[in-house]
Amino acid sequence: MPSWALFMVTSCFLLAPQSLAQVTSQDVSLLASDSETLNCFSRTFEDLTCFWDEEEAEPNGTYQLLYAYSGEKPRACPLSSQSMPPFGTRYVCQFPAQDEVRLFFPLHLWVKNVFLNQTQTQRVLFVDSVGLPAPPNIIKAKGGSQPGELQFSWEAPAPEINDFLRYELRYGPKDPKNSTGPTVMQLISTETCCPALRRPNSAPTLDQPPCIQHTVPQQDGAKQTFPTREAPSLTVMGGSCLISGLQPGNSYWLQLRSQPDGVSLRGSWGSWSFPVTTDLPRDAVAIGLQCFTLDLKNVTCQWQKQDHASSQGFFYHSRARCCPRER
Numbered sequence: 001m002p003s004w005a006l007f008m009v010t011s012c013f014l015l016a017p018q019s020l021a022q023v024t025s026q027d028v029s030l031l032a033s034d035s036e037t038l039n040c041f042s043r044t045f046e047d048l049t050c051f052w053d054e055e056e057a058e059p060n061g062t063y064q065l066l067y068a069y070s071g072e073k074p075r076a077c078p079l080s081s082q083s084m085p086p087f088g089t090r091y092v093c094q095f096p097a098q099d100e101v102r103l104f105f106p107l108h109l110w111v112k113n114v115f116l117n118q119t120q121t122q123r124v125l126f127v128d129s130v131g132l133p134a135p136p137n138i139i140k141a142k143g144g145s146q147p148g149e150l151q152f153s154w155e156a157p158a159p160e161i162n163d164f165l166r167y168e169l170r171y172g173p174k175d176p177k178n179s180t181g182p183t184v185m186q187l188i189s190t191e192t193c194c195p196a197l198r199r200p201n202s203a204p205t206l207d208q209p210p211c212i213q214h215t216v217p218q219q220d221g222a223k224q225t226f227p228t229r230e231a232p233s234l235t236v237m238g239g240s241c242l243i244s245g246l247q248p249g250n251s252y253w254l255q256l257r258s259q260p261d262g263v264s265l266r267g268s269w270g271s272w273s274f275p276v277t278t279d280l281p282r283d284a285v286a287i288g289l290q291c292f293t294l295d296l297k298n299v300t301c302q303w304q305k306q307d308h309a310s311s312q313g314f315f316y317h318s319r320a321r322c323c324p325r326e327r
Contacts, residue, residue, distance in 0.1 A: 022082065023051045023092050026271050030132060033268070037121045038109060041132035044158040045103060045265060048095040048127055050077070052111060057089045063120070064112045065093045069105055103128040131260040131267025133157070133165060139256060141278040147248040150280060153240035154256055154273075162239070164265045171243065171254035174277055188241060249282040 031039050040050040050065065068074040077093035084090050091111075095101055103126070110122035134157040141152035150171075156162035172183040246252060253275045260267040284303075291301040 023049065023090060027132065030268050030271060036123055038111060038123045040109070040123075040125055040130050041267070042101070042127055042130055043132060043134050045128060045131060045161060046098050046101055048101045048107075048130075049092065050109060051090055051092040052121065053084055053088055053090050055088045057083075057087060062113060062115055063091055064114055065091070065109065066112060067095075067100075067107060067109045069102065069107060075100075101127055128264070129266045131265055133161075133258045133260070133267070133270040135271050135273035136167065136256040136258060137273065139254075139273060139276045141254060141276050143278070143281045144242055144244070146244065147283040147285075148244060148246045148280065150243045150246055150252055150254075150278065151240065152243075152254060152276070152278075155239065156258070161265070164261055164263070165258040166261045167256055167258050168269070169241065169243075169254060169256055170272065171252055173247070174251040174253050246280060248280050248286070251277055251279045253277045 027041065028039075031041060038050060038052045040048060042048050054063075063079065065077045065079055066074040067077055077095060080092050080094075082090040082092060106124050106126060108122070108124050111120045112118070113120050136154040137157055138155040139152060140154075141150060143149060144151045154167075156165060167188040169186045169188055170183060254277075255272040255275050257270050257272045259269045287303045289301060289303040291299055293299045
């Protein structure tokens, strides 16, 4: 093999680790309230990522990030780097092994300038206090059993910490002509619905029976809620939720984010999930929907079609029972 080819292969192996740990601008903005020079966060409390910024690029090997738990020898965390405009560098360390991340124990961290043999910055933290959860995923939404209801469910990206998170909902009407339309933000209660009926690590479904628990929605800044109807109420069902009081026949978007509940685990609000949109069915009375059965097996429905509008019919069973309120 030519010497230049060996050099290229070796260079690839040396540069590859730099892509293992990346810190996005969104991560930085979510941690903006942290005044620490050395920032750290954990997605699942089984991992840890730390980073700091330098205004000028330095030669490779200039810095080391050392860490140690009380009574243990310091160890070096492998560093990667990201270019920061105009000439700066962001140094990132992702802890190499899960057993290096421990909860409820003080973790000592310090950045060392190897060439000057000086400690540049240091910090002591608890991993259980620096949570930054990933956004909820697999969000499903559909119309409820009553006019103006929107039912949705979600999964936590890390199911093992789902019971230690609280969720916030953001939603509003989808209006292509008005991207800054009314938005409602609402904190979802952490009450669990029918815990005995849910299998461990099972995903919440849209067919879970609703447990009605009305709360007062909070508005996002000075934006107004829907002026033609009462303020929507929220019904919590553990990993699923029911919004009522919306406009039948309209389209809505919604997003979710999560934060450690502050009891056992603490941290910052994570990023919002990607928006999910759904179309609510029209009011049955407004379209003259009527259904009947002659043999208790087949159901016939008829309704009035709106001008220049397409329509479809969907049939599903609605469960009337509700989960017990006692946990």
